[in-house]
Each structure stands twice: as structure tokens, then as C-alpha cells.
Amino acid sequence: xxxxxxxxxxxxxxxxxxxxxxxxxxxxxxxxxxxxxxxxxxxxxxxxxxxxxxxxxxxxxxxxxxxxxxxxxxxxxxxxxxxxxxxxxxxxxxxxxxxxxxxxxxxxxxxxxxxxxxxxxxxxxxxxxxxxxxxxxxxxxxxxxxxxxxxxxxxxxxxxxxxxxxxxxxxxxxxxxxxxxxxxxxxxxxxxxxxxxxxxxxxxxxxxxxxxxxxxxxxxxxxxxxxxxxxxxxxxxxxxxxxxxxxxxxxxxxxxxxxxxxxxxxxxxxxxxxxxxxxxxxxxxxxxxxxxxxxxxxxxxxxxxxxxxxxxxxx
Amino acid sequence: xxxxxxxxxxxxxxxxxxxxxxxxxxxxxxxxxxxxxxxxxxxxxxxxxxxxxxxxxxxxxxxxxxxxxxxxxxxxxxxxxxxxxxxxxxxxxxxxxxxxxxxxxxxxxxxxxxxxxxxxxxxxxxxxxxxxxxxxxxxxxxxxxxxxxxxxxxxxxxxxxxxxxxxxxxxxxxxxxxxxxxxxxxxxxxxxxxxxxxxxxxxxxxxxxxxxxxxxxxxxxxxxxxxxxxxxxxxxxxxxxxxxxxxxxxxxxxxxxxxxxxxxxxxxxxxxxxxxxxxxxxxxxxxxxxxxxxxxxxxxxxxxxxxxxxxxxxxxxxxxxxxxxxxxxxxxxxxxxxxxxxxxxxxxxxxxxxxxxxxxxxxxxxxxxxxxxxxxxxxxxxxxxxxxxxxxxxxxxxxxxxxxxxxxxxxxxxxxxxxxxxxxxxxxxxxxxxxxxx
Numbered sequence: 001x002x003x004x005x006x007x008x009x010x011x012x013x014x015x016x017x018x019x020x021x022x023x024x025x026x027x028x029x030x031x032x033x034x035x036x037x038x039x040x041x042x043x044x045x046x047x048x049x050x051x052x053x054x055x056x057x058x059x060x061x062x063x064x065x066x067x068x069x070x071x072x073x074x075x076x077x078x079x080x081x082x083x084x085x086x087x088x089x090x091x092x093x094x095x096x097x098x099x100x101x102x103x104x105x106x107x108x109x110x111x112x113x114x115x116x117x118x119x120x121x122x123x124x125x126x127x128x129x130x131x132x133x134x135x136x137x138x139x140x141x142x143x144x145x146x147x148x149x150x151x152x153x154x155x156x157x158x159x160x161x162x163x164x165x166x167x168x169x170x171x172x173x174x175x176x177x178x179x180x181x182x183x184x185x186x187x188x189x190x191x192x193x194x195x196x197x198x199x200x201x202x203x204x205x206x207x208x209x210x211x212x213x214x215x216x217x218x219x220x221x222x223x224x225x226x227x228x229x230x231x232x233x234x235x236x237x238x239x240x241x242x243x244x245x246x247x248x249x250x251x252x253x254x255x256x257x258x259x260x261x262x263x264x265x266x267x268x269x270x271x272x273x274x275x276x277x278x279x280x281x282x283x284x285x286x287x288x289x290x291x292x293x294x295x296x297x298x299x300x301x302x303x304x305x306x307x308x309x310x311x312x313x314x315x
Numbered sequence: 316x317x318x319x320x321x322x323x324x325x326x327x328x329x330x331x332x333x334x335x336x337x338x339x340x341x342x343x344x345x346x347x348x349x350x351x352x353x354x355x356x357x358x359x360x361x362x363x364x365x366x367x368x369x370x371x372x373x374x375x376x377x378x379x380x381x382x383x384x385x386x387x388x389x390x391x392x393x394x395x396x397x398x399x400x401x402x403x404x405x406x407x408x409x410x411x412x413x414x415x416x417x418x419x420x421x422x423x424x425x426x427x428x429x430x431x432x433x434x435x436x437x438x439x440x441x442x443x444x445x446x447x448x449x450x451x452x453x454x455x456x457x458x459x460x461x462x463x464x465x466x467x468x469x470x471x472x473x474x475x476x477x478x479x480x481x482x483x484x485x486x487x488x489x490x491x492x493x494x495x496x497x498x499x500x501x502x503x504x505x506x507x508x509x510x511x512x513x514x515x516x517x518x519x520x521x522x523x524x525x526x527x528x529x530x531x532x533x534x535x536x537x538x539x540x541x542x543x544x545x546x547x548x549x550x551x552x553x554x555x556x557x558x559x560x561x562x563x564x565x566x567x568x569x570x571x572x573x574x575x576x577x578x579x580x581x582x583x584x585x586x587x588x589x590x591x592x593x594x595x596x597x598x599x600x601x602x603x604x605x606x607x608x609x610x611x612x613x614x615x616x617x618x619x620x621x622x623x624x625x626x627x628x629x630x631x632x633x634x635x636x637x638x639x640x641x642x643x644x645x646x647x648x649x650x651x652x653x654x655x656x657x658x659x660x661x662x663x664x665x666x667x668x669x670x671x672x673x674x675x676x677x678x679x680x681x682x683x684x685x686x687x688x689x690x691x692x693x694x695x696x697x698x699x700x701x702x703x704x705x706x707x708x709x710x711x712x713x714x715x716x717x718x719x720x721x722x723x724x725x726x727x728x729x730x731x732x733x734x735x736x737x738x739x740x741x742x743x744x745x746x747x748x749x750x751x752x753x
Binding site (some may be wrong): 180182183185186187188189190191192193196200201204205 | 436442
């Protein structure tokens with residue numbers, strides 16, 4: 001038996017590429033590092049500086065506005081539980097990291113999604129890249145990220161961005177493609193530019209899908225926090241990683257439960273705020289030229305597109 | 316009826332002094348690869364089926380002209396290419412071959428900016444499923460065309476509100492489209508197109524998604540608006556009744572080809588082929604055909620000067636009991652009955668004494684549906700007279716029925732003379748002979 005041994009040196013090639021990129025584009029990565037680091041610090045400062053009860057009150061009020069009493073009370077209990085198990089600071093770091101990564105991912109993914117919706121060529125070319133980003137095990141991103149950005153919060157953010165990008169792009173593309181063709185045609189028929197059609201017709205009508213994408217980006221970002229902790233990122237991942245190393249079930253459970261609470265609060269908040277279907281504790285005034293949607297009792301069952309308020313720039 | 320304001324049947328070719336709003340010449344649209352080759356083969360006579368392997372020929376060699384103020388209806392079943400055709404008119408689809416000119420200016424192959432200007436200034440569109448912006452109020456929807464044009468917020472809202480009032484939506488300005496019924500939504504669509512204040516209105520199956528009753532209401536409202544505004548309208552529909560009701564001229568499409576175009580009555584009475592004939596079978600003729608389309612030539616006419624004997628002879632020749640009396644310029648004066656005339660002949664008295672004005676007159680543009688009541692109330696055929704009072708023809712009851720049943724009514728063998736004679740022919744002949752002998 002003389003089986004020829006074939007070994008494609010793909011890994012060596014990637015090594016070579018990363019080495020080259022590291023040396024050649026060091027300046028670029030320094031700048032990126034500065035930006036991501038600064039973004040994280042700014043958001044982290046926002047959440048970690050005020051006393052815990054201020055954050056709790058703000059988030060609970062937001063929950064009340066978005067979904068009503070039950071969710072508000074649930075949020076309060078959940079956040080107090082996080083404080084009670086002494087994971088508050090970690091939770092705030094986690095939220096900051098999630099928001100920083102999700103923000104960058106959304107800023108990248110929405111324009112890319114729009115581009116893909118408009119150009120079939122771009123769509124065909126980018127789709128496999130998205131598949132790659134989404135299915136490549138998230139740990140793998142960390143390796144070059146450490147080389148490029150060093151240990152700390154930035155490689156975690158970068159890996160999170162890459163991992164979380166795909167659903168934002170996909171749902172933006174899907175949303176814009178799903179806008180009623182006739183309405184877009186109407187825009188053209190009245191002589192609107194494609195920019196105006198995008199702004200006034202496609203984006204508003206695709207908003208539910210795009211916001212579902214944003215929600216997914218946030219949730220995927222959150223799911224990366226534990227992994228980000230392995231390269232030195234701050235947050236709830238840290239106690240989880242350390243409890244794994246010390247077989248500390250109790251600490252692991254406390255931190256894990258905190259992640260779950262943060263995830264549920266973030267998910268429900270962004271899902272609701274995204275569709276604009278907020279629960280109103282007080283009847284909205286018809287001020288500022290806004291259209292007074294007349295919600296029938298149980299209006300939440302009305303399709304989102306019909307009850308979403310008029311955010312037209314003309315108003 | 317708004318029929319009066321619609322232009323009469325127009326000459327088939329353009330006259331220079333009469334500007335053409337929209338002109339389409341040898342227009343082709345082919346969906347598929349190698350469309351240039353496909354068009355070349357179609358021009359050489361290849362049929363739609365032969366080109367099926369290459370793609371779909373949606374529009375094949377379409378040519379027509381639409382004059383200002385005219386409602387031009389393109390009628391065809393789904394898949395006949397009518398929607399493709401209308402989308403080429405404002406450049407939503409690029410024609411594969413052929414020319415489209417709007418007030419003399421070409422539409423195809425012009426820069427995008429210029430095309431947008433044409434769409435803003437020259438033509439607006441009403442869509443089958445309304446295509447309103449669901450997140451905007453009715454007022455802002457109606458003002459959309461003006462907004463795109465760059466009209467200021469205050470002015471465009473005022474103008475849009477005025478148009479909304481005109482279409483009967485006053486008080487709904489702040490509602491969202493989702494809160495309106497289908498008919499009301501399409502009124503918003505219509506208001507949006509009207510507010511844009513373009514010369515040409517493209518209506519793509521605009522009323523097809525509505526309930527029959529609402530549809531009829533919208534059709535009537537469109538004609539009413541049209542009588543005021545005099546827009547040039549290209550209307551697409553698959554409903555022949557709608558086409559006949561709205562259209563000044565109609566083009567019938569089948570498999571991408573315009574198989575016939577002409578006035579509604581021409582298409583109804585003289586279908587170009589079996590396809591069109593089959594199509595028009597189900598049309599509500601009473602609402603399409605006019606008195607002038609079904610009227611018979613007047614046979615029994617006489618003049619006062621000719622006297623009672625001439626009148627009696629005419630009636631005997633046609634075996635009828637009545638004759639229309641006209642003057643030298645064929646203006647209808649009235650009618651005389653055989654028994655009265657016979658008495659006058661025997662008594663040697665003039666015809667004037669028995670002349671009766673008791674005859675129902677109708678205009679040539681009166682719809683058949685409006686003729687039934689007068690036809691029931693009068694024993695005599697209806698007299699079709701023009702504006703000057705000249706007798707153009709008559710509509711006997713038999714003709715009315717024949718017109719509804721699509722029976723050929725204009726053949727010579729079926730000469731219809733009503734009412735039948737009431738005095739036996741021998742008596743009339745004797746009276747005439749007796750008089751002649753005197």
C-alpha cells in the first residue's frame with residue numbers, strides 16, 4: 001500500500017498572510033484598536049459609572065414604556081438578582097461590550113445589506129462570505145485577533161463583530177427585497193430618485209425585518225461574551241471561564257444566570273423598540289404633527305406595518 | 316352623462332395641428348437573453364411560440380397614438396402583455412425595440428435624470444394594488460408626487476387636500492392607508508396621481524382589485540373627473556365592460572399583440588377576429604352601444620309640401636301605419652298616422668292638420684340602456700335626431716332587442732319597418748286610385 005500523502009499547507013498560507021498583514025497594516029490595526037477600545041470605554045463608562053440603582057431605574061422605566069408592567073417588574077427583579085449575586089460590574093461590562101460590538105456590526109451590516117438588495121452581483125458574491133463568518137467556529141477568530149490587536153477587550157469585540165455581522169446583513173437584504181414591488185414602482189413612477197425611494201419607501205417598509213436583524217446581531221454578540229473572556233475581555237465571561245477552570249459550579253451558575261437575565265432584557269427591549277409596537281401606559285398626544293394612531297383595544301394584533309407610526313422626514 | 320364631453324371618434328392617423336400626447340411605434344419587449352436577436356426574428360415573422368426557447372415576447376409590434384384628453388383603454392387577459400406595455404410608457408421597463416414619444420419627446424434611451432423629469436412633469440400612475448406608503452398619512456400619500464417634484468410642504472399639502480376633497484376623501488387626511496377600505500385607498504391612489512398635476516395618467520388595472528359596486532362607482536367618478544380635468548388617460552384592464560364604459564378608444568391585446576383598436580362600438584359591432592368576437596360576446600351591450608350605432612335608416616318619410624296623398628303612398632309602400640314628416644333640410648317636424656292621412660286624402664284636406672308632434676326623440680350618443688323607457692312608452696320607433704333637429708334614423712323596438720342579442724341588424728334583408736299598417740292595404744290603394752281619378 002502506497003497511498004500518496006497529500007497535505008495542503010493551507011494553515012501555513014494563512015499564517016503567512018496573517019504575518020504579512022500584521023507587519024504591513026500595523027498602523028491600520030492600531031487605529032482600529034483605538035476606535036474599538038475607545039467605543040467600549042465610552043459605553044462602559046456610561047453603564048458602570050452611575051450607582052447600580054440609577055441603571056436599574058432607567059432600564060425598568062424603559063421596560064415599562066416598551067412592554068408594560070409585567071415586563072417592568074420582571075426586569076427589576078432580574079437586575080436586582082444580578083446585583084445580589086455580585087455580578088453587577090461584570091454585567092455592565094458585558095452590556096457595554098455587547099452594545100459596542102453590535103453597534104459596529106449594525107453600522108457595517110445595514111449598508112452591506114442594502115447594497116446586496118440592490119445588486120444581485122453583490123448578493124451572490126457576499127453571501128458565501130457571510131456563511132463563512134457565521135459558521136466558522138467563533139474561537140477561530142480569536143487567534144488572529146490576538147495577533148492583530150493583542151490581549152484585552154478589542155480582539156473580543158472584533159471577533160464578536162465578525163460573528164454577529166451575518167444576520168444583520170441577511171435580514172436587511174431580505175427586508176428590502178420584500179418591500180412591495182408596486183410601492184417601489186410607484187416611487188419610480190412619480191420620478192423619485194433611488195436614494196429617495198430607499199429613504200422614504202424601502203427602509204421604512206423594511207424596518208421590521210431590519211430591526212429583527214439588529215435584534216439578532218445583539219443576541220449573537222451577547223453569546224460571544226464568554227468566548228471574548230478567553231482573550232482577556234471583561235464581563236460575565238470572566239467568572240464563567242474561571243469557574244470552568246476551578247470547577248466552581250456555584251459561581252458558574254450565578255454568572256450564567258446573569259447572562260441569561262441580560263440576554264432576555266436586551267432581547268425583549270430591542271425586539272419591541274424595533275418594531276415600534278410599544279405598549280403605551282399613557283395615551284399618546286397627537287403632538288408634533290405625528291399621526292395619532294387610533295389603537296383599538298388589543299391593537300397589538302394589528303400587523304406592524306399598519307400601526308407603525310409615520311416617521312416620514314417631511315413631518 | 317359624461318358621454319357628451321368625450322371627443323367623437325377620432326381620425327385614425329395623426330394630423331399635425333392635433334398634437335399627440337403619447338405615441339407608440341413598433342414597440343417590442345422581450346424578456347430573456349439575446350433579446351435583440353429575438354426582436355429581429357419577430358420582425359422577420361417569427362411567432363411567440365417559436366421564440367419560447369429564448370424567453371417571453373411580452374409585447375410584439377405595438378403601435379398606437381393617444382390624443383390629449385382621450386381615454387385610451389388597453390384591454391386583454393392576464394399574460395397578454397398589457398401591464399408590460401404600460402410600464403414601458405413611463406420607462407419603468409425599457410423597451411427592447413421601438414419608440415415611445417410623449418408630446419413628441421422620446422422616452423426610451425434618455426438619461427435617468429431626464430426620465431425622472433418626464434415622470435414628474437408628464438405622467439403619473441395609478442396602481443392595481445394602490446401602492447400607497449403604509450407609514451404615511453393619506454394627505455402625505457396624496458402629496459407624494461408634489462413632494463418628489465420639490466413643492467414646499469405647505470403648498471403641496473394644500474393642493475393634496477384640495478384633490479382629496481375632490482375625490483371625496485375630505486376628513487380622512489390624517490388617517491393611515493391601512494385604516495381605509497379598498498375603494499377609499501384607490502381614491503388616495505387616484506388623488507396622488509391627480510395632485511401630481513401631470514398631463515398623462517397611466518392606470519394599471521386601477522379598479523380591478525375593487526368590489527363590483529365600488530368599481531362601478533369609481534368608473535363613474537373617473538369619467539366625471541375626466542370631464543372636468545381633461546387628462547390624457549391610458550387605462551389598462553382585463554374587464555371588457557370596463558373598457559367599453561371608459562374608453563374613447565380601445566386596443567385589444569392578445570399574446571403581446573394588439574389585435575384590434577378602435578372605438579368601443581366598432582369593436583363591439585365589427586370585431587376583427589374570432590378572438591375579439593368571443594370576447595365581446597359577454598359585454599353589456601346596452602351600456603356601450605349608442606343610438607347611432609344601432610339605428611335603422613328612416614324609410615317612411617314625407618314632407619308637408621308633398622301632401623296627404625304622397626304620405627299615404629309612402630305608408631302603403633312600406634306597409635306601415637305612420638310616416639315621419641321632415642322639412643327641406645330633413646328637420647323632423649312630427650309624425651302622421653295612416654287613418655288620419657286617409658281621412659285627409661278622402662276629404663281633400665292638407666296634411667298639416669293631422670301632423671302630430673307626439674314622437675320620442677333621442678340623440679345619436681344616447682346609450683341603448685337609456686332607450687328602453689321611451690321605447691316602451693311610444694308605439695312608434697324612436698327618432699334619432701342630431702343637435703340641429705335633423706332626422707338621422709330610427710330605432711324600432713325590434714332593433715333594440717336585436718342589438719342586445721348580437722343579431723345582425725343592418726342587413727338589407729331584415730328591413731324593419733314599424734309600426735305595421737292598421738288600415739288594410741286594399742282600402743289605401745282604393746283611396747289613392749279614387750283620388751287619382753278625380
